[in-house]
Amino acid sequence: MSENYKTIKELADELGVNKQNVQYHIKSLPNKERLKNEKGIILLTIDEQNFIRAKILKVSTDKVLADKVSTDKVLADKVSTDKVSTDKVSTDKVSTDKVLADKVSTDKENNFLIEKIKIQEEQIRDLKEQRRNGKEQLDIKDSQIAQMQNLLDQQQRLALQDKKLLEEYKAENDRLKVLKMPSKDKKENQSQEEVQTIKKQMEALNDKIKGQKQLNNQVSKKWYQFWK
Structure with a gap:
């Protein structure tokens, strides 16, 4: 082929x-x-x-x-x-990075706010403590002023009582002198009973003056203790 x-x-x-x-x-x-x-x-x-x-x-x-x-x-x-796919991965990564960055920023802001709240709470506690201390001091001062006022009132009452007793004592003394002194206006046969009554009144007045002196001493001791 x-x-x-x-x-x-x-x-x-x-x-x-x-x-x-x-x-x-x-x-x-x-x-x-x-x-x-x-x-x-x-x-x-x-x-x-x-x-x-x-x-x-x-x-x-x-x-x-x-x-x-x-x-x-x-x-x-x-x-x-x-x-x-690459763009999506890149976009997802950018989105994830943004979310993480936002979370970090949010966490920082939250921590800052928490610290600020703690500081404010401490300041409030300090103010409350200062207010309590100030109130206690005012209460103490008010109590001291009230005690001082009571002592002043008591001292004034005692002074008035002393003045009254001295006036009564002076009046009784003058009366006794008048009784002892010979007077043409007085009768020589004045009763011995009246003289005894006057003596008893003088003794009672002396006892009253002694009691007043003891009360004055007690008030003085209170003043001493108050200012001590």
């Missing part, structure tokens, strides 16, 4: 396709009559081989280009998806 002729299988093996692919393109040949060998196998001439080869190579090239375009599209979509 001449090397210029090839069977369908030989051409298919050469082009790396199956026999059906070659048979499909044989239908497009201008010459409808086929050359066959002694076994009835179709033989393809050089022109027929070149025609079918061009068809198959064009289809393969178109397929490769289409596959390449599809692959490029897939790659582009993947790059776009990866970019979207």
Whole structure:
């Protein structure tokens, strides 16, 4: 067999396709009559081989280009998806960082407010303590003033009593002198009983003056203890 002729299988093996692919393109040949060998196998001439080869190579090239375009599209979509995913991750990271920063800022503000509240509470406690101490001091001063006023009133009463007793004592003394002194207006036979009565009144007055002196001494001791 001449090397210029090839069977369908030989051409298919050469082009790396199956026999059906070659048979499909044989239908497009201008010459409808086929050359066959002694076994009835179709033989393809050089022109027929070149025609079918061009068809198959064009289809393969178109397929490769289409596959390449599809692959490029897939790659582009993947790059776009990866970019979207990367952008989302980046956005999520920025959002997370902002949330963390806000939380840190909020925690700092909360800590500052807590410390400020503690300081204010301590100041309030100090003011309350000062107010209690001031009230206690005022109560002590009021009590001291009241005691002093009582002592002054008591001293005034004692002074009035002393003055009254002295006046009574002076009057009794003057009366006694009058009784003892001889007088033309007085009767010499004045009864001894009247003299005794006057003496008793003088003794009672002396006892009263002694009691008043003791009371004055007690008041003086109170004044001493108050100012001590």
